[in-house]
Amino acid sequence: MHEFSISSEIANSVLDAAGKNKGKKVLSIQLEIGELTHLNGEQVAFWVHELFKGSVAEGAEVKIKTTKVRIHCKTCGYRGGMKSNQEDFFRHLMPLTCPRCNGIQIRAVKGRECILRRIQVIK
Amino acid sequence: MKVIKSRGPEIFDIELEKDLLAKNRYLAKENKKRFDRSNILAIDIMGSIGSGKTSMIKAILKKLGMSKKIAVIAGDLTTTIDAERIEREGARVIQVNTGRECHLDANLIHQAIKRMNLDGVKVLFIENVGNLICPGEFPLGAHKRLVVTSVTEGPYMIVKHPYIFREADVIVLNKIDLAKAMKVNLSQLEKDAKKINPHAPFIKTNALSGIGISKIINTLGLKT
Numbered sequence: 001m002h003e004f005s006i007s008s009e010i011a012n013s014v015l016d017a018a019g020k021n022k023g024k025k026v027l028s029i030q031l032e033i034g035e036l037t038h039l040n041g042e043q044v045a046f047w048v049h050e051l052f053k054g055s056v057a058e059g060a061e062v063k064i065k066t067t068k069v070r071i072h073c074k075t076c077g078y079r080g081g082m083k084s085n086q087e088d089f090f091r092h093l094m095p096l097t098c099p100r101c102n103g104i105q106i107r108a109v110k111g112r113e114c115i116l117r118r119i120q121v122i123k
Numbered sequence: 124m125k126v127i128k129s130r131g132p133e134i135f136d137i138e139l140e141k142d143l144l145a146k147n148r149y150l151a152k153e154n155k156k157r158f159d160r161s162n163i164l165a166i167d168i169m170g171s172i173g174s175g176k177t178s179m180i181k182a183i184l185k186k187l188g189m190s191k192k193i194a195v196i197a198g199d200l201t202t203t204i205d206a207e208r209i210e211r212e213g214a215r216v217i218q219v220n221t222g223r224e225c226h227l228d229a230n231l232i233h234q235a236i237k238r239m240n241l242d243g244v245k246v247l248f249i250e251n252v253g254n255l256i257c258p259g260e261f262p263l264g265a266h267k268r269l270v271v272t273s274v275t276e277g278p279y280m281i282v283k284h285p286y287i288f289r290e291a292d293v294i295v296l297n298k299i300d301l302a303k304a305m306k307v308n309l310s311q312l313e314k315d316a317k318k319i320n321p322h323a324p325f326i327k328t329n330a331l332s333g334i335g336i337s338k339i340i341n342t343l344g345l346k347t
Contacts, residue, residue, distance in 0.1 A: 010143060038259070094290070104322065122134055
């Protein structure tokens with residue numbers, strides 16, 4: 001959905017870090033995108049490539065890892081993932097109940113992020 | 124920023140560890156703190172284009188008759204049409220134009236509330252940009268999130284946009300008077316909503332005639 005605006009922030013952060021470190025060329029960037037975000041990795045990679053054109057990061061490899069959802073249940077203290085057999089339709093949705101106690105007081109501790117982990121540059 | 128190691132003579136890994144969505148979540152928390160300090164109940168009104176978000180806010184204002192205690196932030200890409208419509212009901216209103224962005228974000232609300240006079244305000248409605256997709260991912264710091272959809276959008280609108288309906292605290296189905304003309308089955312739409320989000324109350328309305336508006340007022344706890 002808003003892949004373009006997020007991609008612009010990613011590209012700016014990469015170019016900023018490369019500039020501060022006097023990088024002559026960016027070889028690769030590593031991203032982690034949570035399963036609960038509505039960010040499509042392919043679209044993010046496409047826009048980041050486009051935005052890099054004409055800069056020191058032109059042609060850099062964009063590596064994307066998807067992070068699975070992890071929840072914390074206030075009722076029973078469960079910390080962990082969800083059952084893998086849930087319907088595909090619900091895959092990108094915040095789970096409703098704890099897989100251990102069925103409690104509804106749960107919160108996502110992982111899965112809502114879009115992290116720029118690291119970049120690799122030639123100095 | 125941390126430069127960690129050298130691979131070969133010239134290649135370096137630079138650790139950035141920057142979460143690009145975290146800033147919005149942080150600012151949303153700051154907004155919520157601001158609302159709590161002044162005892163303001165903030166409600167994010169999300170929904171499709173033309174589903175009746177502004178009409179619903181107008182109907183609520185009319186019914187409550189406490190317009191001086193209600194403020195509205197109207198979000199749109201451009202124009203002040205909605206802000207003017209709401210202003211006629213006597214509420215304090217500020218228009219936020221996003222220009223190109225398809226959703227409001229916590230920073231825009233942060234800026235808007237800095238410029239607003241919120242003295243004596245008990246309820247703040249934040250009318251999001253008409254869109255059933257993007258606003259879901261950008262919490263604004265509101266206490267409750269309400270999604271409006273309507274019968275004229277056809278029978279599949281809820282099931283096709285599960286993300287935003289899952290994020291909602293209240294789901295409103297507007298324009299129910301047109302169900303027959305649109306050949307839309309109201310109970311099927313309710314079933315779709317309950318499948319995606321069994322916790323959110325589902326309220327059927329006709330904002331223009333006022334049907335269902337009292338239910339929204341009660342559900343949101345607006346009678347103060």
